[in-house]
Amino acid sequence: MSYLSLSDKDKQDMLAAAGVGTIDELFCCIPEEVRLKRGLRLPEALTELELARTLEDIGRKNDYPERLSFLGGGAYEHFTPAVVDSLSSRGEFVSPYTPYQPEVSQGTLQIIFEFQTLICQLAGLAIANASLYDGSTGAAEAVLMAQRVTGRPKVLIARTVHPQYREVVRTYVKNVGIELTELPFGKDGRIDAESLGQALDDRTAAVVFQSPNFFGVVEDAEALSKAAHGRKALSVALVAEALSLALLEAPGRLGVDVVAGEAQSFGVPLSFGGPYLGFMACRKDFLRQMPGRIAGRTTDVEGRRGFVLTLATREQHIRRERATSNICTNQALCALRATIFLETMGRQGLREMARQNARKAAYAAERLASVPGVERKFSGPFFNEFVIQAPKPWAEVDAVLRAGGIIGGLGLAADYPELGDAALVCVTELKTRADIDRLAAAVGEALS
Amino acid sequence: MSYLSLSDKDKQDMLAAAGVGTIDELFCCIPEEVRLKRGLRLPEALTELELARTLEDIGRKNDYPERLSFLGGGAYEHFTPAVVDSLSSRGEFVSPYTPYQPEVSQGTLQIIFEFQTLICQLAGLAIANASLYDGSTGAAEAVLMAQRVTGRPKVLIARTVHPQYREVVRTYVKNVGIELTELPFGKDGRIDAESLGQALDDRTAAVVFQSPNFFGVVEDAEALSKAAHGRKALSVALVAEALSLALLEAPGRLGVDVVAGEAQSFGVPLSFGGPYLGFMACRKDFLRQMPGRIAGRTTDVEGRRGFVLTLATREQHIRRERATSNICTNQALCALRATIFLETMGRQGLREMARQNARKAAYAAERLASVPGVERKFSGPFFNEFVIQAPKPWAEVDAVLRAGGIIGGLGLAADYPELGDAALVCVTELKTRADIDRLAAAVGEALS
Amino acid sequence: MIKEVREPLIFEISSPGKRAGRLPVLDVPETMDGLAGAALRSDIDGFPEVSEPEVVRHFTRLSQKNYCVDLGLYPLGSCTMKYNPKINERLSGLPGFAACHPHAPAELVQGCLEVLKRLETYLCEIAGMDAFTLHPAAGAHGELVGMMMIRAALEARGDARKVVLIPDSAHGTNPSSAHICGYSVKEIKSDERGTIDVAGLEKAMTEEVAALMVTNPNTLGVFESDICRIAGIVHAKGGLVYMDGANMNALTGVVRPGDMGVDVIHINLHKTFSTPHGGGGPGAGPVGVRKELVPRLPVPVVEEKDGRYALSFDRPGTIGRVRAYFGNFSILVRALCYILSLGPRGVREIAEYAVLNANYIRKRLEGDYHLKYETPSMHECVFSDRLQKEHGVTNLDIAKRLIDFGLHPPTMSFPLIVHGALMIEPTETESKRDLDLFVEAMKTIAREARENPGILKSAPHVTYVRRLDEVAAAKNPVLRWEEAA
């Protein structure tokens, strides 16, 4: 396939107009010695039909999609109304650039404005940005922002935060002199209050926790925020399962200063980990420290309401090395999907979805706990994920389940050696009672 | 799911405005005794998720799609560029009505105008309409039109015309006093010239043939047209495989007066037989006898070019019982798909596709003929289909092939008892050499 | 997005050598032997040559020159322009359906046959008929098939008869379909209520008459309250009652045609059952019949026997085949999806809210526009331009002016018994906000007609093209692009 649009005649006419005889002459300023003297070593061009067959074959090599899976841990399989695909795939949404020219970008700009509003409503905070790359880099941006706001060097981060989010934060802070201290968890799967008390001091910029945390357990955001504020540190809540915001009290109402996280649950496909949808909301007074793009309302010369990208003075193309972040291109199309998803599910639908997740997870936890030898690891409240402990190494259980076409959960041995044979089980509204019973039965067999 | 858009308050306000207390009052003029006193006996409402699961389950009950199939005979599996789906699925194309208000329908109208042009170019005739239901009803309309044009009562139709097209024509003409005479075929699979000569007389309105005919054989349109014109009858060519028009001489150039047929091959999915795309092209002097909608060029009050539906005086909404046809809604969206398909494939691409069909069919015919006991039934030239004769009843061969995941062709015993154990084999550009070799090998086994 | 931009014809941007569509290199011998003896063409003169990016821009730009239901209210009377669910578009295109070949053996397409059988069953329940055929490709095709069955039934009785009675308010396809069936048409006048004049019908209904074609509610949006008496009169003389069900949207779940004496009915799935219009089709016009006419159904008929489906062809008395294969299948899938997603309550709500919305508009516009018939409205109401005519303004001017407000005009071409008709059908899926936008626009236009008729005459002002010269288009027809010689 070629996507060029010039006929041979066009090409000749244009070369003449450009005052050259051949295209090669146009590359004159590239030193002869570095030019590539051979053709690229790439497979020969495929036609559309061959390309489709090739990719479909590669896709079929994935042996995961057909299985009954209870994987979660930062990426969630949720119902997505058909309107999300049909509307978000429109060329007018897919093929424009960042809305730098507002007069011809009112569609995208108004949608960002609506997205910011929806995120604020869910987070219970005053302002939100247009998106960040994903939950992990969102966490890193939140940490950097906390340092900018407080001018303090130390950040406490809970061990119950998504392991990969913690790794990314570590990578980001390495070169800017932020000390990370990890907060251990207790029997209930929540941050250990005592250790927090000891670690908190006047050099602490923020207490960073995730709720529901990586174990699916809901942290006590109110207590954590109180503790942080007691030392004038910020309370930063990370959210990996954004759907929980529809059911759990809004973090902003519990004293949280910054909410950052992952909104993939809102109509963005699993797609092997990306593209996903990082988001951030915070208190109004942090506005000028906020990373990423923000859309705002204004009027045109005739007084009509319109929307524009605003507060660009925070951003790299104006501030350069003094910008609040280096982010430029973000995840606009994913934010669009989320906006369509949220407005379609609506006030009632979104809460119903969240409730079904909680109830199905509770049912699954109970069914699994009734399997001889299996117990729930943590006593804390959970949303749609929970950790179970099997009397056998999880790898062995997993192998048996897999043979039966089931992916029962995520083994935690690698990320949490201290938990031994535990596994994280996720149950969303897409799992039927029969699916859950099938899992429980299979685990029972695997252990008998 | 419900697609209503009124809140309870809206409903109350509107009832009040309408001056009634309940919706039931609005049905006052329906006699009490006939009103339905019970709820409809239908399955309870399904949510989108349940609906999707239900339809996907039903779809999985179809055991055909995964198989290697050589079925043709009026419905053809061809390559369709991805742009056809992405563009034709746009709401602006899917959700408007017939373009009765040209100022807000220029998209659809210009596309019809382009479609008419493309059909004229392929058929080699002066005018074409905006579409008809499908090939079979197109054939019937052509027959009725021939009678209107000539005022003659008798129509000769070839036995080599698609059997279902012939049945539909028979149903249509039953009540309007047209006599149908069927023309037999010869060893070459073409209309038997002698019988044609005998059947043709001054009461004959038209000689109706299909080319390539149902056996895949290309009829001698020029000779048939000459013969028809010799008696002042019309030459009407039916086309079931529209792709053939890219390679075979344009019927209009061979003396054909009317071309009607099926353009499903141009980007319209098989979809178990419909919706498909009937089309008709003819000589300019038949314009006022043409059935169906036609778009024409005009100008607006500012002299800008625009398009409108025109010559409506032929149609039912003006002419009522004296209309050229009762057709109103046609197959506009399929015509749009065909237009995108043809403009994407283009002058070179479409001809290349047609050539590949002819060559792969020729290769398949040769491979199959080399299977001991198998022979090609007809000697006439063929495009992408041909009839083979097996030494065993085709049903038996078919059973063996099917067990091997292959649908080898369409048995002709039911429609052409006189052909005994013959089958119609179709090979398009989508079949690879390996597919064809696999078929030949399987047929060999089935016969050994 | 820009009004002034004129999109060229694809032929005008074509240039030699450009191409988008490509195929894999041929993997068999180059031979053309198979075609030896056939006349081949050397080229397709004038056929377009463009790149894929050009194709995409061409159609994306053209799409934006269309108004559509996805953009706003589309109150085109008698067309039931309701919302077309996106999920149905996806499901009707599932590979399991889209890839099925119509010649595939029945055992291998049980899913497709199940779709057909289920839809037939549900339509029977909704219309109160004994059987349905799904073959007809549209409403007019359904009328033809229905009248053919009536004729066949009468012939079986020994006399096909000669005449079909049709009210003057009927849609043009009715007389046209009757005509193709070999019947002559006799028009029945409407009375002052806009309904069939029963006395007149009684006179007209002779032994010569094969059937009455009645639309109910009729094209005025008025329910034929005497329908039972009317059916009685027709039946008494040995005739049959054909109902044009294009307006079923007013009745679903409330009253069933089969319960009011109708013998044969067609339904437009692309109206009542939400399958999209696609700018003029494809649709589907299933036909329902009473027991007596079941033998006349076109072939093939889908039959179910303990969970397995088969096609029956051997049906003495059938009118034969009316279309190749099995009708507009993917349209039928959409209709099935729609019924399944609505359920019994939802199907009744179609009629309830369609009628509520229409009556809301009627009440709000009474006084601003003339209403020829005071009779209560069902799913649509028909105003006329009589009050505006005094200012030299016609229904066409009103229609074009509505476009300036971002709205689609009502139907004007019929019913023929209302001069300067404005036939308004909002459908049940509209929001109060969109209904109010329409009402306000119509009220503004009524005022403009009095105070500033010029602005109506020159409308529309905001479209890519202004008012188009339809007379010139018909006078010297240019129906295709031709290479400038």
Add this chain to the structure above:
Amino acid sequence: MIKEVREPLIFEISSPGKRAGRLPVLDVPETMDGLAGAALRSDIDGFPEVSEPEVVRHFTRLSQKNYCVDLGLYPLGSCTMKYNPKINERLSGLPGFAACHPHAPAELVQGCLEVLKRLETYLCEIAGMDAFTLHPAAGAHGELVGMMMIRAALEARGDARKVVLIPDSAHGTNPSSAHICGYSVKEIKSDERGTIDVAGLEKAMTEEVAALMVTNPNTLGVFESDICRIAGIVHAKGGLVYMDGANMNALTGVVRPGDMGVDVIHINLHKTFSTPHGGGGPGAGPVGVRKELVPRLPVPVVEEKDGRYALSFDRPGTIGRVRAYFGNFSILVRALCYILSLGPRGVREIAEYAVLNANYIRKRLEGDYHLKYETPSMHECVFSDRLQKEHGVTNLDIAKRLIDFGLHPPTMSFPLIVHGALMIEPTETESKRDLDLFVEAMKTIAREARENPGILKSAPHVTYVRRLDEVAAAKNPVLRWEEAA
């Protein structure tokens, strides 16, 4: 379609009780025990309540308020707004890919891993590097990851150094990314050719300097002809050369960064490799490195062993993780599709035709607009508004006026070394017709600037909104809708 129609915010058409999204009835006990002890909310204040038809209209209408590549030329400099193939959209969404969970065991997602490995391999060949990481989510992310690898490599040598040199023509993300890496930025002046002043560089290049970040071709569309000498200078002082590959579209198949002394490079797949911009993302910014830096690659790394793929985490020396999971996977699928469909020749044609189109525009507009640097252009050319300034017309006015012609404006926000910049990048997929439409519009505007500057000042005239007050937006920010108290 109508300019005047203003689309309300969804919150403004919301009303209590309306809903679109519904779920099946719960099939497990109603209990909330699992959440006992957690603080729950009773509602989501202000959250929208609308019907599905309303959602569809809202977004369909909003979409028509956007300009996009599918509608016309989008000559936004440095953004490479080329055609995005539709087939790639379909293939990247295949269930086989879209349904894969990132925590799925590697044995069950071999297809996904094959996609990653193949793309890495092809990018290495195209850029002439030894390894690529596909983790970065965008160009800026790639810069950060690249600079982190440089820092880690230098630290391993014992000294991370303090400074990064960046030309004054560089994109804002360069200094910003260097800063987050803990480096201070020293600006390098451009010479009269618009390229790096080699003498100046030689002075600035000390042992304090960790790296030079060079964009080649630079943001003027000019190729850094001294690139080899420049690399030599940097390497001689123990520094590394980072190349911002956002402008790879000028080089593919013609010259490979790895062959001109570049140590680390990021590429914007959403530019050179045709993945759509989506109104601001998602994109992907893979980073390529030379052998010496391979140990620094972020984890995990995909490894292939006789046809089987595995993920390697245990890599001492890695900078660690830079993003959860494996990058913007579906974007990577699109890029792979693009490379496979173009092949060796097609990939070179990207650069050939991108440069031809840019030079065609440059030659046709020379004289009408001022060209600060006479140096030959590659894939884009940067004019300025100097000639128009004499008439009080700025590049902003020119940009807004282009909108009236149905075209998108060029880039104006940089390079900072050209005041009133008009950075024009047509890309290779444009047709001569579309290029000529742009050239004619620009010429008309140049004339208008002289004869009728007012019409430029008041532009645009044809859009849904006219020129917007960006100052007011920043002065008192309204960043979300709030319920009118």
